[in-house]
Amino acid sequence: MVKKIFFLLFLCITMASLWAEDAEHNRIGIEKRQDFKMEMELSNRMKFQFISGYNIYDFLPQVGFNFIIFDDYLFSINQSISVRMKESAPMFKEKNFAIKAAFNDTVLGFTWQPSYQRWRFKLGLVSTLPTVPWVPKNADSFVTGSGRFGEEVFFAVNYITDPVVIGGRVSYTFVSPVIKNKESGWIPCILTSAVNVTAVLNHHISLSCIAAISWDSGPLQSSHYISGQSSLMESVKFNASWTENKWSISGELEFLHSSGVVLPIWGLSFTRELYGK
Numbered sequence: 001m002v003k004k005i006f007f008l009l010f011l012c013i014t015m016a017s018l019w020a021e022d023a024e025h026n027r028i029g030i031e032k033r034q035d036f037k038m039e040m041e042l043s044n045r046m047k048f049q050f051i052s053g054y055n056i057y058d059f060l061p062q063v064g065f066n067f068i069i070f071d072d073y074l075f076s077i078n079q080s081i082s083v084r085m086k087e088s089a090p091m092f093k094e095k096n097f098a099i100k101a102a103f104n105d106t107v108l109g110f111t112w113q114p115s116y117q118r119w120r121f122k123l124g125l126v127s128t129l130p131t132v133p134w135v136p137k138n139a140d141s142f143v144t145g146s147g148r149f150g151e152e153v154f155f156a157v158n159y160i161t162d163p164v165v166i167g168g169r170v171s172y173t174f175v176s177p178v179i180k181n182k183e184s185g186w187i188p189c190i191l192t193s194a195v196n197v198t199a200v201l202n203h204h205i206s207l208s209c210i211a212a213i214s215w216d217s218g219p220l221q222s223s224h225y226i227s228g229q230s231s232l233m234e235s236v237k238f239n240a241s242w243t244e245n246k247w248s249i250s251g252e253l254e255f256l257h258s259s260g261v262v263l264p265i266w267g268l269s270f271t272r273e274l275y276g277k
Helices: 002-019
Strands: 036-051 054-069 073-088 097-103 106-112 119-129 150-161 164-175 187-200 205-216 232-243 247-258 261-276
Touching: 119 164
Parallel strands: none
Antiparallel strands: 036 054, 036 261, 054 073, 073 097, 073 106, 106 119, 119 150, 150 164, 164 187, 187 205, 205 232, 232 247, 247 261
């Protein structure tokens, strides 16, 4: 899996170098500075699973707002809900169909993003505020909130070699025990490292590939740990975006690999600048 990831990244770099037009740096990072800008982002992700004889479709619509000050400081807030459609597989004579929805955790973010010549740096915090937790009474209950407070610390760096941007990101996430649990203290949970390649083809179109590996201590500390369950998760994400003056639209396809299972996720997002000066 790892060899395939690096092969895909190498292929993206090669194709971008061959196809991309001559570019000006102002379209991949060096733009006119603004004192303040507010953006709204609408997105939706979808995944499909087959579990215990049921086809399960999960939709994750999300709305978020970004507040950017002096181009160097970014504050964000994101709220999403989960919508699950569950139907029995065609092999069953008795048809069963249900739709359920629930609020997900609220996510707050702060990022400091300085720049130096061709380098772009990001250092930030991502805070997760759990929805009101409750214990499901039966297997049919649908709960999406984690019931945990979370704090992620991350550092990212990108280098612009016009028309290609190459970078990496590393993050460490702490999560609290489930609310109302007698245990206390923060548990180091997830360590993630990622590399990314972005090719800016012209003033509107850009393509990117992101490969990441995460180590999650949760399964190893869980009392429900199953023998053979993996604490590693690998992912590859492909993204294509179209950018205009004050708005952009992008689509993505992500593959998650963990415990021998590959899960595809589709996504579509729209970003619009609401105010800027």
